[in-house]
Amino acid sequence: MLKAMIVDDEAPARSELKFLLDELGQTEVVAEAASVREAIEKLKEYPVDVMFLDVNMPEATGLQLAEALQHLKFPPAVVFVTAYSEFALEAFKVSAIDYLVKPVETERLSQAISRVREHVSLHVAAQKSERIPVEKGGKKILIGIDKIRFVMARDDYAYLQTDTDRYFSTVSLAQLEKRLDGHGFFRVHRGYLVNLSMVEEIESVSGGTLLLTLNAVDEKIPVSRRRVSALKKALGL
Template structure:
């Protein structure tokens, strides 16, 4: 599974350049961008990012202050500083920064950073799984669904969205459409902190599958997902979604 990244920089060209470099590696999916630390904190609390690439000198809170905040989270993302200033490196590593990139840097240097992030992600997931086993709360990344007369297990990461229709619940995944005995409220709770968002009373969406937001009347949205699928975002949920996405 790809590394989910957040880019934090108050300069739009810098964000665009880093996004391009990260996407060229094929191992990273840039899920979000933020122009300042305050926006970044909201995004980090809303979705689980594997890594945050952050500038140091920004308006408002600095990148160092952002790192100070994120390290207190129960599942902190890796923090990689991307800056033109080398003099903050010691302080950055005191804050448990995973890496420190000084501009300009070559692609092979970025690849080394991504390898570090991948190892960090694996170790963090291992520790969290051990904690859950110890507490008796281990969870599988699988959902039991019905296909014809049998029950099969599908990966949560393969779910695009879940739809309630005529008192039945349908799970739309990359392998097909399935029914389930869970209701939307149960699934929303089960998938909390997994990137799923209740866009409408009848829809639960995997935000990582979102491709485009299409504005509609009276503040509502249409959310375009993988495969040209379109689901509604109610006016009540639109502002919450905008906050999550840093819009």
């Protein structure tokens, strides 16, 4: 059963959502919070699989909380439950699994929970098997960390390049950097994370920067000037 936290500044809204979740019987609400600050404190005590977030709350918004959660190595899934439909695009930019508009229908909530279960199962499998969940052609795929040549940021998302294909990830580059920590990856640029074991050629270019050629990849990867020294040290040069 999924463990959940409800974050909403209105107590009746929290009670109604908890009632619906209890009725569906797939989620155990282990914590509630009336603000972002309270949610962060309770998350330390109650690790959860999913957080149901309102958007507008005192002091900080649910969107800000969702963005902060992305910096965790293994963040909980996020489902927004709000009276405002206009924040959906922003919600998915901070890796929301779903976006529900109040009043919430039971069937729609059930669909959201199914998406969360799929997301959690995929990420648990990835953590255990040293694989990263990605998307390609509408399908969710697990690719081995050792297959990744580089990771490239695109807005709030990322693309992972292997020797044969490029895959989309709803996870940000910053979060993937944490996930890949200890696996030989290096942040060579604000927009690129490189598998050092795949570096085959280093080319000096004007301005004191570098271009990297990786195994089985045609695209050259730029190295920012401020990362050159650290990269050379990491490569033993």
